[in-house]
Structure formats: structure tokens, C-alpha cells
Amino acid sequence: MIPLSVAYTPLRLDEAVLFAKTWQFPVVAETELPRPDANRQYVLAFTDERIELRSWYKGAPGPVYVDFVSGAADYRRLHGGGRGEMIARAVGLRKGVALVSVLDATAGLGGDAFVLASLGCQMTLLERHPVVYCLLADGLKRLAESPLQDLAARITLHRGSLLNAVPEWSEGLPDVVYLDPMFPEKKKKAQVRKEMQVFHEVVGDDPDGDGLLTRALAMPVKRVVVKRPRLAPAMTGPKPDVVLEGKSCRYDIYARHKIQSS
Ligand SMILES: C[S@@+](CC[C@H](N)C(=O)[O-])C[C@H]1O[C@@H](n2cnc3c(N)ncnc32)[C@H](O)[C@@H]1O
Numbered sequence: 001m002i003p004l005s006v007a008y009t010p011l012r013l014d015e016a017v018l019f020a021k022t023w024q025f026p027v028v029a030e031t032e033l034p035r036p037d038a039n040r041q042y043v044l045a046f047t048d049e050r051i052e053l054r055s056w057y058k059g060a061p062g063p064v065y066v067d068f069v070s071g072a073a074d075y076r077r078l079h080g081g082g083r084g085e086m087i088a089r090a091v092g093l094r095k096g097v098a099l100v101s102v103l104d105a106t107a108g109l110g111g112d113a114f115v116l117a118s119l120g121c122q123m124t125l126l127e128r129h130p131v132v133y134c135l136l137a138d139g140l141k142r143l144a145e146s147p148l149q150d151l152a153a154r155i156t157l158h159r160g161s162l163l164n165a166v167p168e169w170s171e172g173l174p175d176v177v178y179l180d181p182m183f184p185e186k187k188k189k190a191q192v193r194k195e196m197q198v199f200h201e202v203v204g205d206d207p208d209g210d211g212l213l214t215r216a217l218a219m220p221v222k223r224v225v226v227k228r229p230r231l232a233p234a235m236t237g238p239k240p241d242v243v244l245e246g247k248s249c250r251y252d253i254y255a256r257h258k259i260q261s262s
Contacts (some may be wrong), residue, residue, distance in 0.1 A: 002040040002202055004131065005056075007033055007259060012046035023130050036060065042202060044131055051138035053131060053198065059077070063192035066139025068114050069146045077118040086244050087112060088119050090251035091223045093174045103174040103221075107161045108157075109199070110136045112227070116178075117154045123161075124171045128161040129203050155183045161207060163225050177216040179235075180227040181209030210236040218252060223252040 006027045008016035010054055022028035030045060032057075040055040045063070052065035067073065072163055083093050093100050093116075101120050104113045107125035109132065115248045127133045146150035156171055182205050207210075213235045217226040226235055230250050240252035 002042060002131075003040065004044060004202070005033075006044050008046045009048050011048050014049075017044040017047075017193065019130075019134060023037060028097060040201070042198075043119070044134065047206070051135055053135060053202065055198050055201075061198060064109070066109050066135050066142075068139055068143045068151075073111065073114050074144060075080070076115060080115065083119055083237050085115065085119070086246050086251060087115055087227075090227075090253060091116060091121065091178060091243055092223060093119055093121065100176060101171070101174040102176045102178050102199045103162075104130060104178045104180075105216065106179055106206070107136060107157065108180065109156075110139060111178060112178065113155060114151075115179070117151055120153070122171070122174075123155045124174060125157040126160055126162060127157065129157065131202060132199075132214065133159045135155070163211055171186075173219070173221065175222045177219060177224045179209070179212050179219050179224065181206035181212060182211075183229050183232055187244040213254075220256075222255070222257040224256070226254075228252060 006016050006025045006159040007021040007030045008027070009030050012039060018095050019025075020258055024046070030047070036056045036058055038058055043053050043056045045054055047240060050065050052063035054063045082088070083095065089112065091102055101124070102116055102121045103124045103126065105126045107113055107127040110125065113123045113125050114167055125136070127136055140152060140157055143149070171213055182200065184205050211223065212227060214237060215235065226240070228234070228250055230245060230248055234252050238254065241255045242253040244251040244253065
């Protein structure tokens, strides 16, 4: 396990203690946190405002938290390319297509899921890492309490993995399974966003990503979409039917059935 402590402000004591007990992390009041030193450590802080992941060592980058209501996610929602965005085309959203339901089986911090939900997709999210799940659940809670609550209602998060017994979710079978497992980071440290560096340090790689593709392709869905770094090899399995290539990433599309036009 990663060297992580859970910290809390008095208002969030119960939630923090429950999380720490469930996942067996030490728990400490925010005011009692030791000063950061040279050792790589992390703090999952339950504050009055939000839950955030702090890198707790000298010279560490700032905290990681999920914010759909302001900042980059909100800017992209308002000023992004709409259904012309590559991710929208990848899942089959285009003019005349009725609602597309997507199972994002590697939810992470929910960035892609939020883009798709803001373009009208019905999203079911799966995330297996307890810390990532906790950060995402907190971001979605704040989204649900914001004026964007309609958008929040299109996103349902579950903790679990498609690799285990297929979790039962009430949303029914999706049109599309979307996969974006972690990929070993090849870029020089300075080129990787600091937030992603921390994310990689805590989550690690997802070496079982190929199994996810096998599992997704066995589901009776219309298509499976895999997001990859642009130059990365495709996942082990059949060749994708269509590849959409962007500047830094690409989408490998495994089409099963045409998504119906309305
Ligand atoms: C690269 S991140 C996804 C980023 C996400 N697309 C976004 O926009 O924020 C990969 C995430 O998938 C999760 N993950 C990987 N394999 C998984 C699995 N089998 N089941 C559930 N979650 C998984 C990891 O814990 C990690 O949080």
C-alpha cells in the first residue's frame, strides 16, 4: 500500500474515520499533521470544502481534487468542440443520434466521463481504486449540489471492476464501453502535468488493461472504445475497426453494431 494518511477537519471526522478504517490507513486531525520531509508520503484530506489528495513531501506539487463546477472542466463544457470533439465521435455521438449510454469502466478522476455527460451521454462509471473513487465521488457530490445538478444526474458512479464478477447496476446494459487504463508514463517528468504525476504515483500502472478489453468485447454492446497515448501499441486482442488519432491520444474503436440514428 502507498504511504498515505487520512486527515480531517472536525466537520468531516466521521467520513474520514470510516474511510481510514475501511482501507486501513492511519487517521489524524488536520492540525496534527507532521511537517512534510524528504520522504514521499500522501495525505487524503477531508476538509470542509472538499476531499483532496496532497503530496506530503518537500517540493511536492499542489493538491489533486475533482472540480467539475469551475476551472478547466467547466471551461471545456462551455467552450469545447461539442459533438465534434474526438471523444464524442469515438463513442458514436453525432447529429441525429439518440442518447448514447456509456459505461466508463476506468473512471479515474472523471474528466472524460464529464465531457461525455455534458454532451448528453448517460454515464455509468466504474472505479476500483479507493482513493480515486473517494476523490471522484466527492467531486460528483459537489456537482450535484451546484446549478449543474441535471448534469450530475446523468452520471452514476460505482466502486468495482469489470474484471471481477460483472457488477450489477440498475442503469442496464450500455451502448458503449469506454476504457482508458493507465499507461506507463514515457514523457519527461516536466512534460507531464503535475496532477497526473501524483495520480500515477498513487495509482500506479494498470497492467491488467488487456483483460478489460477482452471482458468488454464479450459484452453485448454496440462498440468498445479504448483511449491510448497516440503512439502506444493497441491493446492485446483483435485489431480495432476504426482508429481516430489526435495530437496526443487516439481512440481505438471496436464496433459491434451500428448505433441507431433517431
Ligand atoms: C488513466 S485513468 C482514467 C482517466 C479518466 N479517463 C479521466 O478522464 O479522468 C485510469 C483509471 O482507471 C482505473 N482502473 C484501471 N483498471 C480498472 C479496472 N479494471 N476497474 C476499475 N477501474 C480501473 C484506475 O484506478 C485509474 O483510476
